[in-house]
Amino acid sequence: MAEGGDVDWELSKENIQPLRRGRAISALHQALSQQQEGDSSAINQQRQAFESELRMYDGDDPLNVWDRYIRWTEQTFPQGGKESNLATILERAVTRFTEENTYFDDPRYVELWIKFAGNCPEPLDIYRYIQAQGIGLKQASLYIAWSEQYENNGNYRKADLVYQEGFKKGAEPHDKLQQFHKALQARVSRQVMMNVEEDDSDEEHKQPERVSLAELKSRGKKKAIAPINRVGSAIRSVHSGMQSHAAPALGNASNSKLVVFDENKSHAGPSEPKLEAWKAPPTSKAKENKQKPGVWCDVKIPLKTKFGHTLMAPPPPKPAFQPFVEESDQPPTMTPCKINPAVNTVLSARKPCREETPLKRLQDHHQQHNEAVSGKPQEQSMYCKELLLSGATEFCFEELRAERYFKKMRQEVGGQKDEASASASN
């Protein structure tokens, strides 16, 4: 049965997060097999390589490294989760470039923001934020993602407005935006149609409901018994009820007749309300659920002894064991507790993490930057702090130094080779 190639992905399909762009099957197989073997050294190596590249990169497109790093992370950790560090990397990446205007309309950067928003609890806030920052205003993908978010929340009007905003800003590619806008409109109109249709069919297939104050047809030949099923055919139709009072069945007397005044038919002559005669006087105590007399054949009558009184059930025998009795009768006023309840935080309520949303951190970062620009630096670190902390993991000085050393070594070796080849050609 396993001839369908590797079935790894099928066995862990619940643990694979679908990606918008799909997954490379080879990367998926690799990730899954490494997971099974618990072998994470290769992954760690690769991650380390990306991390050091982030710090050592001195080209003119630092976003490229981040972009590759993030895409590698997505493919390598199919189930997402904490160990992938994706949320951290995304956050670092988007904060890293908030001041670089050249990237603001870079589709890659906007893509990162969209991914970041997808990882946040309140994506709409993020979209509003970056709009205010002026990021991706000319990117169709931003408006598409934003509108989809509104659509998912069921706010179709806002979803449409986002597209209008995109058109106003002249977002590119225009065709794509238009196409998605049309698709949205089609979906919305289809939904409206569906709702209308559903309403129609609801009326057609309405479950029969009990009607209040409806007159019931009586069942039974001798006694009038109200039917159990009080819908549909059991109800006398209202119109027939109007005329039926002319010849009321005697057996039906127990059902109170209720004539609803119909102003359209008032010319037909006033119908007098007819008082029903009580069949029997009401009992003094209208008690329901009284025990009815029934057959006694199954009931056991207590045996009589020869002395004439009923035999009582023997008292329960004394238990053979001594029941345990608490020494102190009074229960302790408080259950014993070793830990001071004021200190115990094991079962504390979940912290309201509203303050620590990624958006809040972003705004803080932005504010700090503005303050720094405005000329009141609060603290200045005298070491390359941003190099140590810039990636998703922390580096130490030695790692940085080693990285530089290896780079230098590689260059020297390369240089020697060049010289050697040059001399050989000579």
Next chain:
Amino acid sequence: MTSTLNGITLKGSAELVANFFSFGINSILYQRGIYPPETFSRITHYDMNLQLTTDPKLKNYLTKVVSQLKEWLFECTVQKFVLVITCLETNEVLERWQFDIDCDKSAKESSAPREKSIKIIQDEIRSVMRQITATVTFLPLLETPCAFDLLVYTDKDLLVPDKWEASGPQIIDQSEEVRLRSFATSIHKVNSMVAYKRTDSV
């Protein structure tokens, strides 16, 4: 189903395979959102819940194709059956579901039924269907409105019936290919595979 519990005849096999394609196509069209989900209704077949289209035009089309396919399966002249998903605007091929069919040409209508219980075959078909559903874990999202096309590869000297036309293979360039499970009725063997546009990753 014409095949009995004891064995598989050529006719029964063709019917089984054609049925599989009918449900398989419906399933793919539903899973990949080629047609809106409201136009599908749920039925139970192979002991699993499947979606069948209620769109009369599509239904009609599929019935025609599948009945033609059944004939070819019966004659053992079909080699491949391909469902191609293309972008409606650019006509670019985005996904290609390919079912290779191995026919045992020695099987004749009169020949004795083969030994394979229908239960095992249905089990195999079920696992293929499950895998089709599971492919959403790695397939890219189809973002644009898409159309689909059905291709049948037959033996060369076959008369093309009316309303069928010859076409190219519609291969995706730079594609990622994933083999899916296969099933066999002992007369027809169906290998399935899906190809999709490669992601522009690392």
